[in-house]
Amino acid sequence: MTETPHPLFTRHADTLERALTAITERGYWSAYPESPSPRVYGETAAADGEAAFRSYLTGKFPLDQPGTVDWVATEASPFGIDLGVQYPHADAETLLAAAATALPGWRDAGPQTRVGVCLEILARLHAHIFELANAVHATSGQAFVMAFQAGGAHALDRALESLAYAYREMTRHPATATWEKPAKGEPLRMTKTFHVVPRGVALAIGCNTFPTWNTYPGFFASLVTGNPVVVKPHPRAVLPLAITVRYAREVLAEAGFDPNLVLLAAEAPGERLASTLALRPEVRIIDYTGSTEYGDWLEANARQAVVYTEKAGVNTIVVDSTDDFAGMCRNIGFSLVLYSGQMCTTPQNILVPAAGISTDQGHKSFDEVAAGIAGVVGKLTGDPARAVELTGAVVNDGVLARLNEADGVGEVLLASRTVDHPTYPGAVVRTPLVAKLGADAVSTYGREWFGPISFVIATDSTTHSLALFRQTVGEQGALTASVYSTDETVLDATETAAIECGVHLSCNLTGGVFVNQSAAFSDFHGSGANPAANAALTDGAYVASRFRVVQSRR
């Protein structure tokens, strides 16, 4: 390689090197501090970030994209914050043409320069992390600290992880090679050049609950492999991605590239812009997080593109026995309360033998186990001021409708309550509902109830629990699973079931790690091996098909 490294590559080479080590080792590592403390980010960072966020409200968002024909404002904050941000609105044709025009210069810049520029975008976003966190908080309904962590630091970690995978994949082969084959007389000699060629235009479709965390990995994996990215945010969570697009364009332009490599595709109500874009021949990569129905539609119809989807599933806990009953209940209860069950990783089904389980506190009946978990949920949500810092607010009316529907299902162990938010009078806050079901109610618990709804299900035995686990996760998929047991053979049997259903498993979580958390650089998120997702964050398969190698030999 005679290429002189781009200054942005040189600037971030250490970060990249550390990230490359992290993805090889998959131990603990994080590049972006998750504590919003002034000791970490400085005394003024929080106030500056909030001010930057507030400056966007009820105005035109500063984006100088081509083809803007009008401005659209589609957000409604779960906290009742008056957003009213207006976003530029263009037709698909114009956006795709601008993206396609931007492609060749970015492709020809090569992997090293592209990763340098993308790392600078991450650094720029990190410098604006409080602004991002406020935007995620306001649009998703996540409590602020969670929005800062999941929507800020952890989203950036996932983005860096994805850049590291993509960079390693693009540099798996040398840029050039000399081929010399022995022959009669002179050997045969050729010089071969291997070009990394992007697929085309990438479309990143964001979701309402985790607009940055779920969008960044695909966004950065596509961009760094040479594909311009059109970002289509959820109409109710535009701001976090508009901010992202803004700073990405800023960095691209500063580095001498066409800023139209990154474009915001905000949509007017009812426009169905995602579907229009998804079917265009120029769009060769699609990343999507959201409903199973729409994800399946994309996979079936956007045949010209490689489609990466994360969809719905039924996350499941198998409770067999425990040597820390209190810790188990605390851990499960906390998992249910966090963001009022609106994480794609929140457990829904808790399978417990009807005859009860053995614990460090002696035998506990099924009802005692259920009451133990429900009790923790009740306690964590008892005080409104503390409750809302865990639950956040309800993201949309669909969740409320399911809560109403769930109210008539099974035997309610803990009813959902409305909580008045101490800070935001307009916030819609609900505590989790926990209901008891028989194992025969599979038509109820065998599908996803996205939101603060969980079922404690009475099974004949742990063997029966595992059979139900295989059945429901096998059919509907899941992003997470966990098991509690003091019996190694049960742990192993659950691990085998998890392997065969293709779901990631956590065993005996009783402390400060929760099943809904997945840490970049160590935990895989989604496996691609069950119906809940066709891809994983992040493995080789997630990045390898975003580009192709085209060879020239002379």
Place this chain on the structure above:
Amino acid sequence: MTETPHPLFTRHADTLERALTAITERGYWSAYPESPSPRVYGETAAADGEAAFRSYLTGKFPLDQPGTVDWVATEASPFGIDLGVQYPHADAETLLAAAATALPGWRDAGPQTRVGVCLEILARLHAHIFELANAVHATSGQAFVMAFQAGGAHALDRALESLAYAYREMTRHPATATWEKPAKGEPLRMTKTFHVVPRGVALAIGCNTFPTWNTYPGFFASLVTGNPVVVKPHPRAVLPLAITVRYAREVLAEAGFDPNLVLLAAEAPGERLASTLALRPEVRIIDYTGSTEYGDWLEANARQAVVYTEKAGVNTIVVDSTDDFAGMCRNIGFSLVLYSGQMCTTPQNILVPAAGISTDQGHKSFDEVAAGIAGVVGKLTGDPARAVELTGAVVNDGVLARLNEADGVGEVLLASRTVDHPTYPGAVVRTPLVAKLGADAVSTYGREWFGPISFVIATDSTTHSLALFRQTVGEQGALTASVYSTDETVLDATETAAIECGVHLSCNLTGGVFVNQSAAFSDFHGSGANPAANAALTDGAYVASRFRVVQSRR
């Protein structure tokens, strides 16, 4: 890793290590000598291999597969060799059930053991290379030396390359990792296990012309990543893959695994077994080489599987100028004669400016360029005994039909001739047809004419040639392209066009390397970036989606 290496891994560790280095460097390397000389393979190897081949003829092929209901014989040798080999015939249900039963033990053996066993299968096949070469020769119509090289040594090289990529991909992550996150008080600690989980059953659909070379990469990539493989050969080229299945099952059984990890799915005439298998839910990976029509059908309909296809294309040469006119004509002419144009990499369209080109022999008119190439073809095929060692025989009636159709197209520069094979009186041998076309005849040259049919096309200029190149390759795809020019700007412009059409380019081949050859460990075959193929031999994308990682954390 505390795993004790499997003895077969230890036995082949050096080969694997060398292959892993080769795929990183992509210079020249080969593990299997391509010369069938007795000095390399021993005095008796050729005779022993031929005897082994002959022992199969007109009998029941020795395969103890489950569910055999009857025996089928569907082959007809292009050389007129009386084959009459009967293969076990079972229904799809039985084969898939047997494959699924074999999966867990193979999955649980882990990447290292699996790669050891697969390397032993390669060693076993290499020990039977003459037997394989005779089978490829007899069924494909390739001359013996080519069958030995492409169907034996090079096929094994491509297989080893694919094993190396898959092994590297499976071991990209550690098998286990310790995660330790700093926290208030004690750090949070977990042990994480990352399981490599196969997708399910793989289906490998073979082709008539290169039954081993085109099947081995997908076959071994699927098998080593833990997927049982059902091999569905082309009905006219069963024997090479039956031999492969036989020795693979032998090695698997010796190593203590279920031999049903590899199964032959021979079909009765008109059965459409490939389609039946391809749509079964158990089948999660499909590899296919053949027609665009059927490849497109698989991609559109086998939606439950990851589908890797190599289909048809219009391979193109751009002739602009040369400093070695004789070498250029020799090189192009040889490319057309080899296996009478029945390689998926054989050039079809030769774009030459109507005003002629400048060469080391002065200006050459369009007709002189065309005559130069046709003259080489004529000379190479003038003597029957020498001709058939290059052309081999015509693989099937489809090729003959196209030859007849081509006879009326454009102005024939060199007619196809029938050659009597000195050894095989029943052989169907045809020399290449070369015709002259105007640039406006795009409806003729804009589609694939598989077989010994090439067109020299008169264009307005090299710029016009490049526009036609972009148009035809962009629309129909291509596996190979080449350019002749003494002008660096033309070479660069062609390279840009090749990058944008996603086709591998060779520049100024005048010596002993031909555009139709692609060497394992160095050349990519197919790019996945144009309609001729959706995958490449071999890159990360070819192996990464054949398995998934499922994690367990305790």
